[in-house]
Amino acid sequence: MSDVSKTFSGAEASEDSLSSKFLTFKIDNECYAIEISFVIEIINMLPITPVPGLPAYVKGIVNLRGRIIPVMDLRIRFNKSEIAYNERTCIVVASIDGMDIGFIVDSVAEVLTIPESDIVNPPAIKKDSNRFVKGIAKVKDEIKLILDNQSLIDFRDIDDIASAIQNEN
Amino acid sequence: MAEHYGDSLLEMFLFETSQNTEQLERIILDTEKAGKFSEEAINEIFRIMHTIKGSAAMMSFSNISTVAHKAEDLFYFIRENPSVEYDCSNITDIILSCMDYINSEMEKIKNNEEADIEGGEALIQRVERCLHEISGGKGVSRNKNTGTESKSAEKAADGEKVSKDEKSEKHSYQLTVFFEEGCGMENIRAFSIVRDMEDFADHIRFQPEDIVENNDTVFEIRKNGFKIFFDSAKTYQDIIEIFEKTPFVGSINLIETAKAERNQTQKGAKPEVKNGQKNGNKADKNDEHQSVQSLISVNVSKLDKLMDMVGELVIAESMVVENPDLSGLELPNFQREAQQLHKIINEMQDLVMSLRLVPLASTFQKTHRIVRDMTKKLGKEAEIRIIGEETEVDKNIIEHLSDPLLHLVRNCIDHGIESEEERIAAGKPPVGTITIEAYNAGSNVYVVVRDDGRGIDKNKVLEKAKRQNLLKKPESEMTDKEIYNLIFLPGFSTNETVSEYSGRGVGMDVVLKNILAIGGSLTVESEEGKGMAVIMKIPLTVAIIEGMGILVGNRRFTIPISAMKESFKPDPKDIFTDIYGNEMIMLRGECYAIMRLHKQWGIETEVTNLSDGILILVEQDDKRRCIFADKLIGEHQVVVKTLPELIKRIKTVEGLSGCTLLGDGSISLIIDAGWLVNTDIK
Numbered sequence: 001m002s003d004v005s006k007t008f009s010g011a012e013a014s015e016d017s018l019s020s021k022f023l024t025f026k027i028d029n030e031c032y033a034i035e036i037s038f039v040i041e042i043i044n045m046l047p048i049t050p051v052p053g054l055p056a057y058v059k060g061i062v063n064l065r066g067r068i069i070p071v072m073d074l075r076i077r078f079n080k081s082e083i084a085y086n087e088r089t090c091i092v093v094a095s096i097d098g099m100d101i102g103f104i105v106d107s108v109a110e111v112l113t114i115p116e117s118d119i120v121n122p123p124a125i126k127k128d129s130n131r132f133v134k135g136i137a138k139v140k141d142e143i144k145l146i147l148d149n150q151s152l153i154d155f156r157d158i159d160d161i162a163s164a165i166q167n168e169n
Numbered sequence: 170m171a172e173h174y175g176d177s178l179l180e181m182f183l184f185e186t187s188q189n190t191e192q193l194e195r196i197i198l199d200t201e202k203a204g205k206f207s208e209e210a211i212n213e214i215f216r217i218m219h220t221i222k223g224s225a226a227m228m229s230f231s232n233i234s235t236v237a238h239k240a241e242d243l244f245y246f247i248r249e250n251p252s253v254e255y256d257c258s259n260i261t262d263i264i265l266s267c268m269d270y271i272n273s274e275m276e277k278i279k280n281n282e283e284a285d286i287e288g289g290e291a292l293i294q295r296v297e298r299c300l301h302e303i304s305g306g307k308g309v310s311r312n313k314n315t316g317t318e319s320k321s322a323e324k325a326a327d328g329e330k331v332s333k334d335e336k337s338e339k340h341s342y343q344l345t346v347f348f349e350e351g352c353g354m355e356n357i358r359a360f361s362i363v364r365d366m367e368d369f370a371d372h373i374r375f376q377p378e379d380i381v382e383n384n385d386t387v388f389e390i391r392k393n394g395f396k397i398f399f400d401s402a403k404t405y406q407d408i409i410e411i412f413e414k415t416p417f418v419g420s421i422n423l424i425e426t427a428k429a430e431r432n433q434t435q436k437g438a439k440p441e442v443k444n445g446q447k448n449g450n451k452a453d454k455n456d457e458h459q460s461v462q463s464l465i466s467v468n469v470s471k472l473d474k475l476m477d478m479v480g481e482l483v484i485a486e487s488m489v490v491e492n493p494d495l496s497g498l499e500l501p502n503f504q505r506e507a508q509q510l511h512k513i514i515n516e517m518q519d520l521v522m523s524l525r526l527v528p529l530a531s532t533f534q535k536t537h538r539i540v541r542d543m544t545k546k547l548g549k550e551a552e553i554r555i556i557g558e559e560t561e562v563d564k565n566i567i568e569h570l571s572d573p574l575l576h577l578v579r580n581c582i583d584h585g586i587e588s589e590e591e592r593i594a595a596g597k598p599p600v601g602t603i604t605i606e607a608y609n610a611g612s613n614v615y616v617v618v619r620d621d622g623r624g625i626d627k628n629k630v631l632e633k634a635k636r637q638n639l640l641k642k643p644e645s646e647m648t649d650k651e652i653y654n655l656i657f658l659p660g661f662s663t664n665e666t667v668s669e670y671s672g673r674g675v676g677m678d679v680v681l682k683n684i685l686a687i688g689g690s691l692t693v694e695s696e697e698g699k700g701m702a703v704i705m706k707i708p709l710t711v712a713i714i715e716g717m718g719i720l721v722g723n724r725r726f727t728i729p730i731s732a733m734k735e736s737f738k739p740d741p742k743d744i745f746t747d748i749y750g751n752e753m754i755m756l757r758g759e760c761y762a763i764m765r766l767h768k769q770w771g772i773e774t775e776v777t778n779l780s781d782g783i784l785i786l787v788e789q790d791d792k793r794r795c796i797f798a799d800k801l802i803g804e805h806q807v808v809v810k811t812l813p814e815l816i817k818r819i820k821t822v823e824g825l826s827g828c829t830l831l832g833d834g835s836i837s838l839i840i841d842a843g844w845l846v847n848t849d850i851k
Binding site: 051058069070 | 477724771772813814815818821823824825828836837838
């Protein structure tokens with residue numbers, strides 16, 4: 001575990017090489033990849049404080065050295081059965097649009113360089129079915145599903161500002 | 170040249186100049202109301218323009234400095250000719266345009282953009298025309314003759330004072346200047362003094378010599394003063410006066426070295442005496458000035474950091490004092506010292522909090538200008554009334570409040586206030602009133618912008634919303650409040666014509682966004698024909714509150730103590746249910762609804778029997794309710810942290826105003842007292 005529990009810093013690599021670097025992690029039997037430029041660090045499981053009213057896949061908030069960040073269980077987000085967290089469970093802390101969020105994953109695999117030419121678009125199956133996956137890559141006979149960060153934090157149940165005010169009153 | 174001196178100098182220039190223009194704006198608007206420039210105001214405007222001119226010249230922003238110079242000339246003329254007739258509002262316009270120009274130039278400097286030289290020249294011509302008009306052609310020429318190069322009008326004045334027989338002679342002086350302590354950049358200031366002196370002195374030599382190139386000269390100047398040797402036709406007194414007016418000069422020591430030919434012997438002994446007097450006077454005069462100097466400006470990010478540190482200190486304190494290793498031990502001495510520590514930390518917290526608090530006054534003041542400009546342009550009459558400008562709010566909040574406030578005021582004038590004829594026809598006073606009010610209530614600050622204009626035309630709003638496809642439900646089902654809220658939707662604007670100030674449909678949604686960004690809320694009140702009010706409720710985001718920890722199931726929450734009236738074990742015979750199954754309790758003749766937090770939030774708990782848990786009576790906005798929780802954990806001070814942005818985006822999360830870290834590092838959610846008393850009970 002300790003070998004992956006290190007901080008990835010964007011400054012270590014130059015911009016162009018970042019664009020094709022991905023952090024891969026496992027959920028169930030699939031291997032997913034997220035662009036490493038979004039990843040801040042990988043941490044072990046922390047005690048989660050549930051927040052009333054959250055969708056099931058957002059587990060709550062954690063205290064990461066004084067910073068409060070929400071954590072999302074990707075198993076539930078991807079409609080897979082929930083399992084108990086074990087010592088391999090990790091939180092991948094990412095910063096998307098300036099907002100920090102932790103993704104709970106089964107285990108972290110490795111950092112990979114995937115050339116853009118190896119990435120293909122996911123096939124259309126039905127509307128909205130694949131909104132979390134923006135690309136599929138094949139690396140050494142293994143399939144990696146490349147995640148779309150934006151749609152992960154697009155909760156859809158959030159309307160525009162209008163409903164926010166109406167809610168307020 | 171600006172970059173040559175580095176950013177700190179530029180930063181200081183920008184800061185000082187923006188403060189100066191702010192002050193100037195205040196003076197100008199005040200005098201405009203009075204209809205005439207008081208002597209005091211004229212002097213003050215003159216002084217400010219002079220300062221701006223000087224520091225801009227020092228930074229080589231010649232466009233700013235020449236504009237300020239012209240404005241200064243204008244006020245010099247008015248000051249010297251008190252009897253002159255002038256059009257006050259015209260001059261006000263001119264000065265305000267000068268300020269706008271200076272401000273916009275400063276923005277450009279900040280953004281490294283090209284200076285607008287043409288705009289400056291046009292402005293200069295305008296000022297000159299005005300000066301020409303009021304002086305009837307004379308007076309200006311004198312200024313021009315003496316001031317062609319770069320000299321201020323001041324010099325002309327000084328020149329006049331010099332008596333005839335001395336005028337032709339040159340005296341040699343040795344001048345030692347000590348700058349005010351802590352003014353910084355002494356070498357640069359010394360250099361600008363020398364530059365200013367070129368207008369009235371010759372053969373200037375100074376020591377240390379390499380002030381511009383060598384920054385270390387700062388220390389020498391601080392220690393030994395800045396020595397200047399020069400010849401001038403000015404008298405001793407005149408020179409003293411000039412330096413008294415120079416900003417940042419602390420004390421000076423002027424010695425007349427070699428003569429003025431025949432006067433040498435007579436004057437030989439005098440300088441020392443004069444020095445003493447001068448320094449004495451200067452000290453008196455400077456009392457006020459020095460108190461200003463005792464203020465320092467601190468980068469807000471440092472304050473933020475300090476605030477965070479204190480927050481962590483509070484947590485660390487409770488971690489130590491409530492350390493499990495200590496439980497069960499009798500430690501009277503430890504307890505006493507811990508008490509003392511607690512007291513000190515408390516005071517520190519209060520202090521750090523207060524450091525960040527800024528009165529709303531300066532934000533409110535900005536509205537004067539908008540009202541003035543807009544009423545003039547739109548031909549409406551309106552005045553602004555400000556209440557509670559001394560209300561203090563966190564610096565971060567002020568920043569977010571300024572734009573919404575200005576926009577709301579603009580909106581009031583543009584859409585709210587009617588034209589004079591309309592107002593008279595409606596039986597209202599011809600001059601509209603816009604009231605801006607701020608007050609504290611609990612841990613919130615309310616800022617209200619109210620006008621006595623035509624109010625919101627509901628039908629018009631609905632019609633427009635329909636056309637823009639903004640309606641979410643049938644018109645007939647919409648409450649007044651919902652209709653008013655439509656105006657905050659992006660892309661909504663009821664004014665048919667686009668004016669300079671509003672009508673483009675951007676704005677009200679920005680107001681809302683800004684307020685939501687700081688965790689506040691908006692309410693609109695309106696009465697057709699009578700006016701409308703926008704009420705902004707703003708919480709203190711970074712705050713330390715007294716909270717009561719409660720337990721529901723295995724979850725910990727915090728209720729602000731300020732909202733808690735009391736907590737008690739209910740007597741089962743006081744509890745009853747109405748026909749819909751709503752639980753209520755009778756307490757000292759009053760009846761309160763009971764809200765079970767575990768039901769409300771769907772939390773599993775073993776404590777479901779009211780008499781097993783605890784009831785907490787909360788009060789907020791004059792509404793009361795009894796809240797049912799498993800048990801109280803205890804009172805503690807908590808540092809309020811906002812919930813993560815992503816959580817706040819989820820609409821279904823309600824009733825939480827923030828969260829806090831407890832001594833053991835776990836998170837406790839802070840319950841919004843307003844929600845407790847207002848939400849529908851499940």
